[in-house]
Amino acid sequence: MKSNIFFISSTVSLILGTLIYVLFRTSNLKVFSWFEIMGIKLLNNNLRNWTVLITPKLSEWFLFSFPDSLWVFSYVCLMLGIWKGAISTPNLFWIGIVPFIAICTELGQLIGFVQGTFDFLDIIFYIIGGFMPLLLFKKSITYNLKFLQHEKKH
Template identity: 50%
Template sequence: MKKQILLGHIGTLLLGGLIYILFRAPTLKMFDWYDSIGLSTSLNTLRDYASPIVNHIPNWFLYSLPDGLWIFSYISLMLFIWQNSVSRKNIFWILIIPTLAISSEIGQLLGFISGTFDFADLLLYILGMILPFLFFTKSINLNFKLQTL
């Protein structure tokens, strides 16, 4: 259980954030927030160390992987909260965020949502959703009973 929180939740959350901090454009709003709390100098030093490799990192790593990691983090935390058991009572809460992310990407593909569809985003959302179940789930019990009149 400690490994699940440390690696599955906190580790993937921080890794996704670190990719943003080190490699994403400094025009993102989060960099204004860091500046307002006095972290700009430290973060710029880290970005300077990372800058020589940014041109060698594939786009999917920079732009799609963080979101997949954050979905993995969310699912890991939700599974931890429900003691790694999935049921009718908790499946909605476990799947709400990845469902919204996947639906948004498909909505972009179909033109219902503004933005640019990216297959790498969709793939990493799906992997971020499925892998925590494979790694951490003890039981899945989704028995849906039909009610008779």
Template identity: 40%
Template sequence: MKSINQYLYSISPLLVGGLIYICFRIESLRMFSWFNSISLSKVIIAIRNYTLNYDFLIPDWVKFSLPDGLWLFSFISLILITWKNEINSSNLFWLIGLPIIALLSEIGQSISIIPGTFDWIDIAMYLFGFMLPFIINKKSITLKF
């Protein structure tokens, strides 16, 4: 059985990234309509009213790029936990598929085939979020090909 600490270690970065979005991103993002539909708008507005006073203190890379790396870190960590830090031909797709899609979407933004704004810092955060779980777990990862 997986320990609660393993899951907290994996899910916490996702929650931090979500909190960054709630606190500092524009309200036209779809997630804000979801909050409205589940009657959380008043809570979200209260949080934003407090944190937006500190918006100028938060670097742009934290607001716009760090959440990308955090969700990818969370995903890779959960995959490693699910497969007990074993990498084989069956789960390799899950470990590299999403990071490749993330990088390709950023490249697509650079050539205007995907809506959005290309940013090298996003790519750096994707790479960091992808590699860090492997670095943290390097002693317990086994390769079975």
């Protein structure tokens, strides 16, 4: 079934992005207090204690930009799975909304409208995460975009 590849890819990239975030990022992130509220004690975990030791050896792009790219990738794969690999004019909005919001949020950080630190590399990784499913699964995707069909007629 064509949708399975999208759902599997979505799940794997979501888990991988979350693992990078939880295992390698600083413990003062808000997500760790949320885990504590839920009774999940990640900060004293043996695996996390080991990964904290190797974190200084990892590239900044891997720690800070790559997880976000994986989450955007996950979302696009999920949307493609929901629509069974069909991209049409009506569902194009839903496929592209999260990558668009991610890029706008980063630009909002640039102008001080959104809290956080602007990083142009984040924008590049959002774009990669948004387009990579279209490239990786191009044989499983069908396009039914009215504006493209209109151009072909003329």
